[in-house]
Amino acid sequence: RILGVALVGLGRYSTRQLGPALKETKWCKLTGVVTGSKEKGEQWAKDYGFPAQHIYSYDTMARMADNKDIDIVYVVTPNGLHAEHAIAAAKAGKHVICEKPMANTVEECDQIIAACKAAKVKLSMGYRLHFDPYHKELMRLAKEKDFGAFTSMTGDRGFVMQNKVWRADKKLAGGGPLMDLGIYVIHGACMAANCVAPVVVTAQFLPKTKPDMFTDVEEGISWTMEFANGGACTAKTSYQHSADKFRAEGPKGWIDFKEHAFTYRGMVVETSRGPINYKPPNQQALQMDDFANCILTNRQSVVSGELGRRDLVIIEAIYKAAATGKRVEVKA
Ligand code: NAD
Numbered sequence: 001r002i003l004g005v006a007l008v009g010l011g012r013y014s015t016r017q018l019g020p021a022l023k024e025t026k027w028c029k030l031t032g033v034v035t036g037s038k039e040k041g042e043q044w045a046k047d048y049g050f051p052a053q054h055i056y057s058y059d060t061m062a063r064m065a066d067n068k069d070i071d072i073v074y075v076v077t078p079n080g081l082h083a084e085h086a087i088a089a090a091k092a093g094k095h096v097i098c099e100k101p102m103a104n105t106v107e108e109c110d111q112i113i114a115a116c117k118a119a120k121v122k123l124s125m126g127y128r129l130h131f132d133p134y135h136k137e138l139m140r141l142a143k144e145k146d147f148g149a150f151t152s153m154t155g156d157r158g159f160v161m162q163n164k165v166w167r168a169d170k171k172l173a174g175g176g177p178l179m180d181l182g183i184y185v186i187h188g189a190c191m192a193a194n195c196v197a198p199v200v201v202t203a204q205f206l207p208k209t210k211p212d213m214f215t216d217v218e219e220g221i222s223w224t225m226e227f228a229n230g231g232a233c234t235a236k237t238s239y240q241h242s243a244d245k246f247r248a249e250g251p252k253g254w255i256d257f258k259e260h261a262f263t264y265r266g267m268v269v270e271t272s273r274g275p276i277n278y279k280p281p282n283q284q285a286l287q288m289d290d291f292a293n294c295i296l297t298n299r300q301s302v303v304s305g306e307l308g309r310r311d312l313v314i315i316e317a318i319y320k321a322a323a324t325g326k327r328v329e330v331k332a
Pocket of ligand 1: 009010011012013014036076077078079081099100101126127128166172180
């Protein structure tokens with residue numbers, strides 16, 4: 001059986017990545033949308049070949065309960081709306097995929113997890129890099145310790161925001177680039193640390209060069225994460241510089257994501273043994289197919305809600321460290 005997916009929020013990520021990926025998936029396909037724009041919904045229905053009755057608005061999500069052609073609801077709205085939309089989907093009896101960051105706060109993550117448990121539906125995160133061969137190699141190296149345990153990590157991710165959009169609005173974004181981009185470095189460092197969370201973080205907000213744009217969120221932040229084995233990651237993220245790199249070093253070698261470390265095309269990766277080259281897959285198609293397969297075979301997703309929550313625990317600790325100037329313990 002091919003499962004039906006409804007995308008909630010038809011912005012850039014849905015339009016450019018998830019919709020097209022759903023034309024490549026084997027176990028699921030697009031069968032509905034939730035949007036604030038009826039015209040946009042009608043265009044999607046035409047483009048993807050589903051009936052107009054499968055177009056919902058954010059207020060009518062409960063009606064999806066009656067739609068047998070929708071099995072999975074994929075929440076792709078601004079971060080501050082993830083909890084509301086994920087919970088509405090669970091209450092309608094649909095399995096849920098939630099985009100990153102899972103929600104604005106750990107408390108909201110708990111509410112999503114509880115709603116999915118209560119509705120007996122599965123929950124997963126849009127953590128597409130778990131299905132990327134380079135990041136799988138990072139996880140393999142971390143597990144099998146070819147280079148010894150990775151003890152020194154560095155990461156930087158940023159882009160230059162030209163106009164103030166929801167990503168710079170605390171209510172909708174939960175915070176600044178740490179929520180949107182820094183989360184990738186956090187997640188990558190935890191992969192390099194063989195799937196464990198850091199135990200202590202320190203952090204400093206970067207000075208604001210555009211205080212009018214970044215009124216209630218940080219423009220940039222640098223932070224460190226210390227792991228129980230003595231390893232550490234130094235990281236930076238910003239909405240005023242471009243970067244996308246990550247490096248992990250162990251006593252016997254290293255892996256370096258030199259370019260496009262956390263995106264879906266143009267990754268340039270080298271290890272101390274030499275360059276590595278994989279054919280880049282469609283990460284989003286693999287991620288959605290894996291979740292469909294989890295539902296069909298009744299197994300838990302590797303990109304679970306708990307993993308999404310863990311990253312929010314780390315993010316909250318980093319914000320606390322930056323606000324207080326103190327070392328903050330992470331209770332993930
Ligand atoms: P976007 O601004 O392009 O789209 C957001 C959509 O939400 C729009 O269609 C907008 O109309 C809708 N929306 C509903 N209520 C809204 C409100 N009150 N204010 C603003 N917009 C509202 O954003 P995007 O880049 O598509 O990001 C959406 C989500 O996907 C975010 O959580 C983001 O972190 C995540 N994302 C993930 C990846 C990834 O690689 N996994 C990439 C991009 C975005």
